[in-house]
Amino acid sequence: MSHLFSQHPQDVVLLALCVFSFTGCASLPDTEAILARHTAQAARFETARGPVSARKSAAIVAALKRQSGDLDILDKQIALEQAITDSPLVLGNKVTLLKDGPATYAAMLEAISGAQDNINMESYIIEDDATGQKFAQALLKQQRRGVQVNLIYDSVGSLNTPKLFFDELAQAGVEVLEFNPINPLASHGGAWLINNRDHRKLLIVDGRTAFIGGINISSVYSSGSIIHSMAKAATGDGAWRDTDLQLDGPVVAEFQKLFMQTWTKQHGKALMAKNYNPVLAPMGKDIVRAIGGTPDDPFSLVYLTLISAIDNAEKQVFLTNAYFVPDPQLMQALIDAAERGVDVRLILPSYSDSSLVFHAGRSQYARLLAGGVHIYERQGALLHAKTAMIDGVWSTVGSSNLDWRSFMDNDEVNAVILGRDFAQQMAAMFALDQAASRPINPQTWANRPLQFKLKEWLARLWERWL
Numbered sequence: 279m280s281h282l283f284s285q286h287p288q289d290v291v292l293l294a295l296c297v298f299s300f301t302g303c304a305s306l307p308d309t310e311a312i313l314a315r316h317t318a319q320a321a322r323f324e325t326a327r328g329p330v331s332a333r334k335s336a337a338i339v340a341a342l343k344r345q346s347g348d349l350d351i352l353d354k355q356i357a358l359e360q361a362i363t364d365s366p367l368v369l370g371n372k373v374t375l376l377k378d379g380p381a382t383y384a385a386m387l388e389a390i391s392g393a394q395d396n397i398n399m400e401s402y403i404i405e406d407d408a409t410g411q412k413f414a415q416a417l418l419k420q421q422r423r424g425v426q427v428n429l430i431y432d433s434v435g436s437l438n439t440p441k442l443f444f445d446e447l448a449q450a451g452v453e454v455l456e457f458n459p460i461n462p463l464a465s466h467g468g469a470w471l472i473n474n475r476d477h478r479k480l481l482i483v484d485g486r487t488a489f490i491g492g493i494n495i496s497s498v499y500s501s502g503s504i505i506h507s508m509a510k511a512a513t514g515d516g517a518w519r520d521t522d523l524q525l526d527g528p529v530v531a532e533f534q535k536l537f538m539q540t541w542t543k544q545h546g547k548a549l550m551a552k553n554y555n556p557v558l559a560p561m562g563k564d565i566v567r568a569i570g571g572t573p574d575d576p577f578s579l580v581y582l583t584l585i586s587a588i589d590n591a592e593k594q595v596f597l598t599n600a601y602f603v604p605d606p607q608l609m610q611a612l613i614d615a616a617e618r619g620v621d622v623r624l625i626l627p628s629y630s631d632s633s634l635v636f637h638a639g640r641s642q643y644a645r646l647l648a649g650g651v652h653i654y655e656r657q658g659a660l661l662h663a664k665t666a667m668i669d670g671v672w673s674t675v676g677s678s679n680l681d682w683r684s685f686m687d688n689d690e691v692n693a694v695i696l697g698r699d700f701a702q703q704m705a706a707m708f709a710l711d712q713a714a715s716r717p718i719n720p721q722t723w724a725n726r727p728l729q730f731k732l733k734e735w736l737a738r739l740w741e742r743w744l
Contacts, residue, residue, distance in 0.1 A: 321356040323565070324366040326528040326558050338369075338565070345698040346671040351590040352696070355672060358586045359694065363579050365568045371527030372562030373695055375675075375703050379499025382491065382522040383409065389483040389524075390416045396552040397427045398537045400480040402435035402677075403494035406443040413495050414443065418450050426550045427452040430540060432476040433459045435494070455546040457689075466545040474573050477688040479522075479677050480537060485556045488533040490691055491522025491675055492600065492664045499662075519656060521598070521663040521707070523675050523693055527561035532568035536691055539570075565696040571678070572689045580678045580692050581685040584666065585611050591620045593669045596708045598625040600662045601632065602639035603681035609642060613649030621652075625711050628655035634737045635681065641734035647720040654715035661711075664692075667704035672696060 321335045330338075339352055356367065376382040390397060390413075397420060404410055421427045429447065431439075433456050448454045457476035459465055481489040493499055499518045525533070534554060541549065571580040588595055588611040595615050602624070604612070616622040624646070630636035643653055664680075667673045676692025678684045695701075 321353070322360055322366065323369050324528070325369045326560055329366075330369070342671055342696060342698070346669065346701075347593070349669050349671055350592060351587060351669050351672055354590045355583075355587055356696075359567060359569075359583055362577075362582060363567075363569060365532050365570075367565055367567045367696065368527070368529040368532065369565055370560030370562065371525055371529045371564040371566045373564040373566060373693070373700055374524040374526075375700070375707065376489075376491070376522040376524060377707065378520055379409075379493060379518065382489070382493050382520070383412075383500070385524050386481055386489050387412070387416055389481070389487050389489070390420060393420050393425045393483045395425060395484050396554055397425060397484075398480075398482040398534065398554070399427070400430040400476065400478050400537055400540065401495050402432045402475070402477045402479065403496055404431050404436050404439055404443075405494075405496040406439050407497040409497040409500055410439070410443070410495050414447060417447065417452060421447075421451050426552050428455075428537075428541070428546075428549055429453065430455045430457055430476060430537075430544070430546075432457045434472075434475055435477070453547060453549060455541065455544055457540075457544055473687050475683075475688050476540065477677050477684065478536075478540075478570075478691045480533060480691055482530065482534050482537060485534050485554050486526065486530055486558060488525045488530045489522060490525070490533065490677065490693055492520045492662050492677060493522050498660075517659040519659040519661045519663060519711070521665050521675055525566065525693065527564075527566075528558045529566040529568055529693075531555060531558060533691070536568060536570040540689060543572075543574075563697075564700055567694040567696075568691070569674075569676075569694060570689070570691045571685070573687055578685040580676070580690055581608075583692075583694065584608075584674070584678075587666070587668050587672055587674075588612060588615050591615050591668050593620060594667070595620055595622045596625075596667045596705065597623070597680070598661070598663050598665045598708060598711060599680045600627060600630070600664060601635045601679035601681045601684075602626050602642075603635055603679075603683075604639075604642060605682060605685070608680065609645065612646060612651050616650035622650070623652045623654065623708075623712070625654045625656055625661070625708065625715055627661040628657050628716065629660065631660065633733075634740055637730075637733040637737035638740065640730070641738045643718060643723055644720075647718065647723060653718040654712055655718060656711055656715045658714060663711075665704065665707075667701050667708060670701045670705065671698055673701050673704045 321339050323330050323335050342352055343349055417427045429452055444454050458471050458474055462470040569579050571578045612622055664678055665675050673695045674692050678690040678692055684690055
């Protein structure tokens with residue numbers, strides 16, 4: 279297939295190993311059966327001081343409904359989320375929407391430079407390029423000042439990064455942990471879980487500020503999503519379009535918990551005693567839930583949350599995603615929503631660093647278009663964002679793609695944000711991306727060249743492993 283597809287090196291390794299590996303083979307949940315087991319229950323919220331009263335919780339939900347309309351999604355979604363995850367809905371946070379690499383990297387590096395006690399960082403890809411070196415030097419500077427730095431990187435994602443890059447960090451005192459090493463002799467705890475990858479992007483500074491989203495540590499993100507010519511973009515020199523969050527407030531403790539769980543699961547060394555869990559004061563008015571997913575879970579929390587949100591949507595489902603290889607349940611949820619009158623829009627890439635994923639996703643366009651789903655392909659930048667906004671009140675940003683791998687094989691992390699103000703920011707960002715996108719016309723799509731249809735058919739054969 280090499281004459282038809284050009285794959286990212288990490289994708290080639292994963293695909294080859296997954297085909298010949300039968301470890302960690304999870305399955306997607308039967309969402310209808312799980313949802314049926316969870317009847318509506320009173321919403322529960324927490325503050326920096328702990329749980330709030332049932333009366334105040336009910337008042338919060340009522341206020342959200344007054345702001346955004348009589349939305350079924352709130353009662354049902356809140357009930358489901360708290361039934362399937364032990365991560366609470368946390369009040370009193372400040373959520374800052376970060377668009378593209380320059381803004382995200384600037385905020386991350388500023389937070390790192392201001393660290394006083396500890397820095398925990400987790401990333402799928404950390405490259406030894408100009409951006410990687412900038413982060414390495416910032417981390418080394420803080421480590422030498424006495425700030426403890428703990429770093430998790432994925433073995434496959436960072437396959438092209440020289441070992442020397444991480445060795446230099448370790449020699450300076452940074453605790454470095456390789457997630458599920460490719461080398462079976464270096465596996466943690468005796469299990470070689472090559473198919474389980476750490477796709478999370480997470481930075482936590484002093485246990486008070488967290489960053490999550492889609493961005494890796496690589497110079498490909500450094501130019502942002504300004505419009506480039508398609509000729510330049512097609513060569514891989516174009517800009518990347520991504521979305522991230524900076525979170526300040528009590529919910530940061532939940533993201534810290536996820537980092538520590540990964541460190542423990544991967545048998546990392548005992549961490550130096552630091553103030554990883556400080557007392558956190560309210561920093562804003564945003565309501566946030568941290569949702570982490572791993573193949574160890576009985577079902578994907580991120581997947582079930584998203585499917586439920588789409589199923590409960592009444593007005594809008596706006597999804598932006600880099601790698602779209604939907605399973606049958608997600609396909610049906612999108613079509614069902616469109617058929618009941620919900621405005622369902624997808625912004626997807628117009629080209630990709632993974633041709634197999636790109637064409638496998640496109641193989642589903644015809645059915646989605648026939649079902650009333652509107653599809654747009656982002657022009658002028660390689661789309662890498664993973665976001666959703668539903669009904670003007672429920673939003674999520676994180677590392678999870680809309681593909682089988684994210685929902686079955688990867689460690690992922692997302693934030694769910696409840697509230698009209700943040701949803702309006704998401705809607706405005708979506709509108710800008712839609713304006714920079716080409717709508718897919720059903721008739722034109724039906725008449726696309728035969729070579730595209732052949733690529734889609736071939737890619738579809740591999741969709742489970744992409």
